[in-house]
Amino acid sequence: MKASILTVGDEILIGQIVDTNSACIAQQLGEQGVSVCEMRSTGDTHEAITNALDELFALSSLIIITGGLGPTNDDITKHTLAAYFGATRMALHEPTLRHITKLLSRRGIAIGELNRNQALVPDTCEVLLNLAGTAPGMWFEKDGKLAVSLPGVPHEMEYLMANEVIPRLKKRFRLGKVYHKNIATAGIAESTLAETIAAWESALPPHLRLAYLPSLSGVRLRLSCYTADAHAGVADEVEAYLRQLQPLIPSCIVGYDGDTLESVVGQLLKARGATLVTAESCTGGRIAALITAQPGASAYFKGSIVAYSNDLKKRALGVFQSEIEEHGAVSKVVVEQMARGAQCALHADYAVATSGIAGPDGGSPGKPVGTVWIAVATSDKLTSHKLNLSGDREQIILRASYSALNLLRLVLTSDGNAC
């Protein structure tokens, strides 16, 4: 079954709002084996919506529509769908009216004309009661064409997708199956990765598709199986291919599916009952922020000293003035002293340190913007690396943060050789 997604509303077209609904809907449809062939955002005019419905029904038998149902807009989506699916009148949907009245009275508001109108729906649609808000969802079906209209507020859309749309789709159609496996990598560029695993990739059978999804934290590989009825053995089959992949990029695989550098480092620390601190200069607290974005980070993360000034590097981390004078703050010896200093001062098992030039100012011919030293201290070892990073200030900070987390991961997995 093929689907498309249509978003209605000027706030998307002027860039005021990022459309997060379409990705969420596509994920949920994908899990049921329904593939999305197009996403579209259009303005809220009768003509634009009708035109989009015509063009999208030429490609797909299901269109999920979000937006254009709020109490203050002119309900153009509802009336356009009514006309498109041959409604003769708008009918009051009593359960929706009762629900809206109850919802507003709980907030101490009496129901007004605008909200009452939301309970009026075209007589040709099936109503999807929206217990998360006031605008009901609508299910229109005719001549093999199915259009589902949902409110644009993300948590209302999510409620209706999970509780009304997906269950109805499952009941109404015999859906295909799809299988995805994600492989998170770090420390290897997309092109190097592609060349390293080229032979493995070309040996994949046609029903397994590989995608490269690069980001600042690393390249994510995704293996997908789209066979009509994903055969029972696909998980085993994918496992077999992963066993062949691992030795090709042994230290670059961070984890699978939802795993990230932050979560994997957390799991490794937790598993050995160890604690971590960071000593950050150019990353300015970003590594600490990434680590503490993980729920439960307090089990292994004690804290951080963000030593942005040289004064703090000396005062809080015990870096020697003489070393800063001789080698500069962005140097192997200073970043290693920072790591060791934080580890000792804060009584932790592991420490990560960074010192570098994030720019746009502060670079020199010998140490251009993007020069960053990272270090990891354990009880008996110091490991450090020099990075030459590209990008703007924000990207250099994030790349340095992820590189430091990856170095920690490599140290924790007892493999100090970067991929």
Next chain:
Amino acid sequence: MKASILTVGDEILIGQIVDTNSACIAQQLGEQGVSVCEMRSTGDTHEAITNALDELFALSSLIIITGGLGPTNDDITKHTLAAYFGATRMALHEPTLRHITKLLSRRGIAIGELNRNQALVPDTCEVLLNLAGTAPGMWFEKDGKLAVSLPGVPHEMEYLMANEVIPRLKKRFRLGKVYHKNIATAGIAESTLAETIAAWESALPPHLRLAYLPSLSGVRLRLSCYTADAHAGVADEVEAYLRQLQPLIPSCIVGYDGDTLESVVGQLLKARGATLVTAESCTGGRIAALITAQPGASAYFKGSIVAYSNDLKKRALGVFQSEIEEHGAVSKVVVEQMARGAQCALHADYAVATSGIAGPDGGSPGKPVGTVWIAVATSDKLTSHKLNLSGDREQIILRASYSALNLLRLVLTSDGNAC
């Protein structure tokens, strides 16, 4: 001039990635008076892209295309555009090849076949040199139809939009004029703000449009003038309305246009030659990361102690064990000791501190998830506030961080009364 935006790539269609590029492009076009009439995401097949080009050129004379240019995909976007715009061959673009070679050699990588192919471009396009990455942008123009192809990696797209596309559009076309004035507010909810300024808003003339743009850092107001040739006096006219607005929300206005809480706090500190440190528990380094994301932050920011564990609160910030036992770590007395402790230990003029429960675990009936204490220490005063924040872990951390920065702003502008 009307434009549309086309995104190419399966990763959008399967919902793996939220398309943030289209909103960013629409905003930048809107600032030049170019309105976007449709956004579309399609799969990377020759047929889907050609079909989209046909349909979008029927609505608009400019199409901005992102995605489908990475080294590992099959370059379907490039070849489809080549065919669509009648290219006879792919030509090597020497400046791009030199740039890719240099970029890779800085990372210690020799150029391979995949990357070399990125420097091959259709002979009918003008190349937009991508100094932020390896895939070049391409500008195709024929019979009044203009298509601009950009890489899908957000920072590469942003670089090319700002440095190549917008300047060329300005030179090539007589664009409409549009005037925007942004007013950044903090510490006031959208509905409260709307009610407070309702009379002012309804007195605005029809050619000035007001938009509310809420985010986790506060609500941004945008006044726009869309007259065909924005009249010469519009800046003065807007200034006059702003003078009326200011007394209505005196302490809530953070700044104008590009001003943010982080940048304004930085300006205030710099102006008085003062230094800042942070002592962060629940925000986990996020405030330090926000501050150090500003270029030149080292002029006023000395650093931070992220005291995630109680051990660190005592050891590094001098918080008394007895106070933690009596009041808990999330309390007025502890957050004030943290602020004072950081200020003294790190020798700074100002200190900001946070202690709270970001969730999802750790809440209790008396201190539910979202309870956060924030404090600011000056040489002679301690100011603290209790926040009751909603949202998930990430939202609570960010809301607490921005609230703390706003409290510092209010203290720095000698107005301790939150808006």
